[in-house]
Amino acid sequence: MMRLLTSLLVGLTLLSAPASAQTGPLRLELDQGIIEPMPFAVPNFVPDTPAAAQYPTDISRVIAADLTGTGLFREIAPEAFISRVNSFEAPIQFADWKAINADALVTGAVNLSGNTLTVRFRVWDVFSGQELGNGLQFSGPTDGWRRMAHKVADQVYSRITGEGGYFDSRVAFVSESGPKDQRRKRLAIMDYDGANVQYLTDSAAIVLAPRFSPAGDRLLYTSYESGRPRIYLLDVGRVKKQELKTQDGTMSFSPRFSPDGRSIVYSLTQGGNTDLWKMDLASGQSVRLTNTPAIETAPSYAPDGSRIVFESDRSGTPQLYVMPANGGEATRISFGQGRYGTPVWSPRGDLIAFTKQNKGRFHIGVMRVDGSEERLLTASFLDEGPTWSPNGRVIMFTRETQGASGRSSLYSVDISGRNLRPVRTPDGGSDPSWGPLLK
Amino acid sequence: MNVLSKIAALGALALVTACSNNDPSALGGAGGGSGSIVPGSPNDPRSPAYFQQAVGDRVLFAVDQSTLSSEAQSILQGQADWLLANTDYTATIEGHADEQGTREYNLALGARRANAAREFLISRGVAGNRLQTVSYGKERPIEICSTEECYSKNRRAVTVLTGSTAG
Numbered sequence: 001m002m003r004l005l006t007s008l009l010v011g012l013t014l015l016s017a018p019a020s021a022q023t024g025p026l027r028l029e030l031d032q033g034i035i036e037p038m039p040f041a042v043p044n045f046v047p048d049t050p051a052a053a054q055y056p057t058d059i060s061r062v063i064a065a066d067l068t069g070t071g072l073f074r075e076i077a078p079e080a081f082i083s084r085v086n087s088f089e090a091p092i093q094f095a096d097w098k099a100i101n102a103d104a105l106v107t108g109a110v111n112l113s114g115n116t117l118t119v120r121f122r123v124w125d126v127f128s129g130q131e132l133g134n135g136l137q138f139s140g141p142t143d144g145w146r147r148m149a150h151k152v153a154d155q156v157y158s159r160i161t162g163e164g165g166y167f168d169s170r171v172a173f174v175s176e177s178g179p180k181d182q183r184r185k186r187l188a189i190m191d192y193d194g195a196n197v198q199y200l201t202d203s204a205a206i207v208l209a210p211r212f213s214p215a216g217d218r219l220l221y222t223s224y225e226s227g228r229p230r231i232y233l234l235d236v237g238r239v240k241k242q243e244l245k246t247q248d249g250t251m252s253f254s255p256r257f258s259p260d261g262r263s264i265v266y267s268l269t270q271g272g273n274t275d276l277w278k279m280d281l282a283s284g285q286s287v288r289l290t291n292t293p294a295i296e297t298a299p300s301y302a303p304d305g306s307r308i309v310f311e312s313d314r315s316g317t318p319q320l321y322v323m324p325a326n327g328g329e330a331t332r333i334s335f336g337q338g339r340y341g342t343p344v345w346s347p348r349g350d351l352i353a354f355t356k357q358n359k360g361r362f363h364i365g366v367m368r369v370d371g372s373e374e375r376l377l378t379a380s381f382l383d384e385g386p387t388w389s390p391n392g393r394v395i396m397f398t399r400e401t402q403g404a405s406g407r408s409s410l411y412s413v414d415i416s417g418r419n420l421r422p423v424r425t426p427d428g429g430s431d432p433s434w435g436p437l438l439k
Numbered sequence: 440m441n442v443l444s445k446i447a448a449l450g451a452l453a454l455v456t457a458c459s460n461n462d463p464s465a466l467g468g469a470g471g472g473s474g475s476i477v478p479g480s481p482n483d484p485r486s487p488a489y490f491q492q493a494v495g496d497r498v499l500f501a502v503d504q505s506t507l508s509s510e511a512q513s514i515l516q517g518q519a520d521w522l523l524a525n526t527d528y529t530a531t532i533e534g535h536a537d538e539q540g541t542r543e544y545n546l547a548l549g550a551r552r553a554n555a556a557r558e559f560l561i562s563r564g565v566a567g568n569r570l571q572t573v574s575y576g577k578e579r580p581i582e583i584c585s586t587e588e589c590y591s592k593n594r595r596a597v598t599v600l601t602g603s604t605a606g
Contacts, residue, residue: 179583180580180583181579181580181581181582181583183578206575206578208542208543208546208578209542209543227573228573229546229573229574250550250553250554250571250572250573250574251546251550251573251574253543253546254543254546267543267547269547269550269574271554272505272550272551272553272554272555272557272558272572273551273554274547274550274551295544295547295548295551297543297544297546297547298541298543298544311541311543311544313544317503318541318544339540341540341541341543341544342541342543355541357539357540357541360539381585382538382539384541384542385541385542400538402585403583403584403585404583404584404585406538406583406585430542431542
């Protein structure tokens, strides 16, 4: 399945548009605190031929689920529709869609030619009767139908919010099964919505905290395969891994890619002390970035590669610090009550997501890169390990429940703090890493 | 150096015997007199089972700490004595944390704890090349409840004997 997905070449063609409307009045401004989700309708796409008829419903459902899942849109149930859309080219009966209070309408058609599926679609501003942007079509093998649906939904999301989408993306995570004291962990990858899970390791060795490369083609992770935590680099397409050799130490872990994908920053433990190091992947050479008796771990690069935010307990408790990418003086940025960890720089560069532990509770939060404007987005017995959606609007994280039967699973939350949702995985899940938007 | 550590070991052995006699739980009542010691059993002072149960294979830590309490130090003293007397064995010290903490920080914290135990054993004469460490962070709790009663047992450094020709 993986190979099919990675080799899927989605063709993109601009359809000639009947009305070349630009930015219509239909717009969600995400920074202005949306209270009411925008109502939209996605009538089943129209199959060009009877052979294509097995796809339209599934595709329409995935598009609707993507949009509804953001918490920004509300689907109008097909039972309420007055108009039927039996032809992609026929004029839209806007009055019928206004009557059921649809603000946005997505129409489309599906063509099957051999093993190639082509999905055409248009987005309509019902109130003005104008097309929002231009019609587009995506083509690919039939196995990739979900990806085509995600691409359509990304276009709809982008055109209405003015921001990049995040539906056609994947998440690497650790699949968990078994009791708490004998948990089995496997590295896995899936679509952002939990579909198409593929396992990349067996459960023979504990694996921790995968991280996607900026291009999404490789994963860094930590494994006990050799008996001790060591860093591995995995080629996702070929499912081929190699250990990354570091300086001597009892443990290397917490690896993250630089934004150009050419080097990694990681933690190395020597004599019980953990510092940050940087390795050039081509040469395998490492240089030390921190040198203190404190624990320094969980690094994350700024998207421009100039700085690194990380966690250190040099003050006595774990707190967040920012330093130049080549090391040097670090500035503490977390000053609230409690302990801070796992900082992750947002892809837009403006925020840092983190885990906060305070008064026996855990939170996922965000702050500006100078530490100001801290906001906590979640609270539970144990939330940790945030990862950003490609557009920097949503955070996925691990939530573990309390007690002997405690279980880890994945959740997502909007950076507004709204729309907390579980992400379904076949077993338990932890340590998500959200990859880039696929090409 | 070798002679010195052997002398230290002899002294330590005497200490162990003394301690054990004062500690009713240490040797267990079951075996009875010295004539009935089964080699390899917890009653055999040279056995890993004895190390685990009578000497004590683990020390516990306070929240977020890697400093050794006086109780921990006395258990580690016993471990050092045993290791000096049973030179066929090497050991791996496994450091652990409770679930209150993030995954990667806890890995580093477990490493600190394992290292604290290792350094103590070295300071008491055990050769460093006999002692390895590994941290499991919060990945391998021994108690699974989510209260301090369990957490206190999970914040541990466990000395696991390895590589003996005898055992």
